[in-house]
Amino acid sequence: MQTKRTDLPAGFSLYLDAVRFAAAAMVAVAHLLMLRLIDDRLAPYVPDLGREAVIVFFVLSGFVIKYSVDQKHASLQDYVVARCARIYSAALPVLVAAFAIVALVLNFSDVAVKTAYQVAKAYVYFPFHLLFAGEFWNLAESPPWLLPYWSLGYEVWYYVLFGIAYYLTGARRLILLACVLLLVGFKLWMLLPIWLSGVWLYEWSKSHSVSPGWASAGWLVSLAALCAFKLVDADVYLRALGSAIWPFPGLRLVSADRYLADYVVCALVLVNFACARSLRFAWLRALHRPVRALAGYTFTLYLVHFLVLMAWKSFYPHNPANVADVALMLCAVGVVTYLTGFVTERRKGAFEKLFRGLYERASRAVVPAKA
Template sequence: MADPAPPLPRPFSLYLDCCRFLAAVLVVVSHFRPYGAIAAGSGYWWLGLGRESVVVFFVLSGFVIAYTAERKPTGLRGYCVARCTRIYSVALPVALLAFGAAALLVLAKLATPQQFYQLGKPWLYLPLHLLFMGELWTLSETPPLLAPYWSLGYEVWYYALFGAAFYLRGRRRLLAVGAMLLFVGPKLWLLLPVWLAGVAAYHWQKTHTLGRTQALAGWVLSLLLLAAFKASELDAALRALAHAGWPFPGLPLKSADRFLADYVVCMLVVMNFLCARSAGLGLLLRIERPVRWLAAYTFTLYLAHALVMQVWLIVYPHRRTDLADVLSLAAVIVSATLLIGELTEHRKGWCARLFTWAAARLPFAQQAGGAAKSMR
């Protein structure tokens, strides 16, 4: 195998962590209005950057996965263990917590069984969500109280597609990638270019650099263009255009109905990352410790905040116009994120041991691991 890729420059690595944490915060903020935590008239455009933040996550995910696959050549088995550990260490306990919270709300008569219909068939919906199959073809399913879970139904399958394309060879690669593409369906096809743009950005920055002045100008321009795009509501116009031009009424777009706007945001995010790579940004080194610490809770914050927010709004007589109540909700979200993150995202050892044990006993994983070793 090729020599491992060199590490990313520390300032750029810090910048990516900043983007990751900021994107999670913007997703949280974007849910305050539609969930009813703040008044409906709070119409500032920056309160609605949740979808754009998910695009940031997709591009960043493709970039980081491409980097780690080259940087840590562990073979297909090691790749699968690492990805499963990362996802399930948070997704599994939070999904179970969401089902449990929904059941308690129904038992306490604070919610109806119809609101959480998944509880009626846990034998169906739990495996569906734990296998991240909620966005396949015409499906659009998330666990109770976990609306942000939808993006995992895309990202996890992109991990699988990348792993098959990167580690397998010849006919096995073609069959595996082709079978998965047929299995996941058109919604995932539409957003796959966004994730792959991150992979392409990683490879481009290995061999290309920009002048510092040019990079700083491009970085600022990318942010201004994103702000103008969102403030002008062009995203809504592109969403309507996507619906009007979609030729397959039997295959509704659902969570992929913003794909045209996603492509625009994707190009701006890639531009931002590539400019940041050459812009220096050495000042970030002064805040490296808090940035790394905050970024370590990103996945938990992204996934668990909706659960916390909705339970709070159901149980507590929240006043959406009362600043004290809004700040109290924010404090509860932060506290819950720290607690859940300490028990999940920061304690992945049990999950890594479980998947390492399972992978060592799968014949195809053993063969893949042996093939990878023979290529070194």
């Protein structure tokens, strides 16, 4: 597959990295609010943009995946190895840590854990979560103390669907796409257009651009529109409306119950990214080093922060009104994220070698069978 190289503008690439880290931070802030770890008097003034941040991740994921395969002309093997290394370099160590920590909690403390049944049957639930099957059809299962893991049940299978559609051809492609779509279920179908919109945006941006004046205006308007969307509780209204008009009572929406609001946020993100691609972001370039450094810990922060917050809430007499307690808690999240990064995202190369070897072994096993 030969395609023309279309490198991203330096300012836009840096902007996407900044957005990536900011989105992970917004998810963490949303969970601070959910767990009531911030003073109730202050909480109404703290933006709760956790769900919107996940939609940003979905759009960004589709965009980056299409960019990656377009620029690197990757083979199916390259694609599979890169995606597995990216996901499992963070997901596997954090998943091991979560099961181990919660097992210790259950055995040596009286802290109640709602997902204790998963630890008791780790031989079932650990491989289950390694396959990211928690959002199939009517399921709604996240690993112990790893609530953010739910979105991987969408994103990983979108990687699978994209890989099949992009690299395979003919009847084999159609059959495998149909099988995977039937396997994952309706919730993933509903949010798939959001992920695919990122793919579309990358293709659109190769032949279209926005003039600098309009780009500046569009970028600002998209941000203002998102703020207004949240301030008037449009997301709350659309969530209720989506549930009210859902015609299949036997199919539980659960993590997809905000689908109407998600589509609106998706549209705003598309406008924002399309406009941002034409902006220079000179002010952001001055922060090149810290932005790139922080972006390297995005996935780890996204996964590990909830585990830290749950442990903190369970074992420390946290006072939400105490500034020192809140500051110490945030430091704990930062330190654990930084240290965990050394065995997750910083070790992605080792995971690439592992999965390349596994892929080659599987290929050698399949070829004789065909012969």
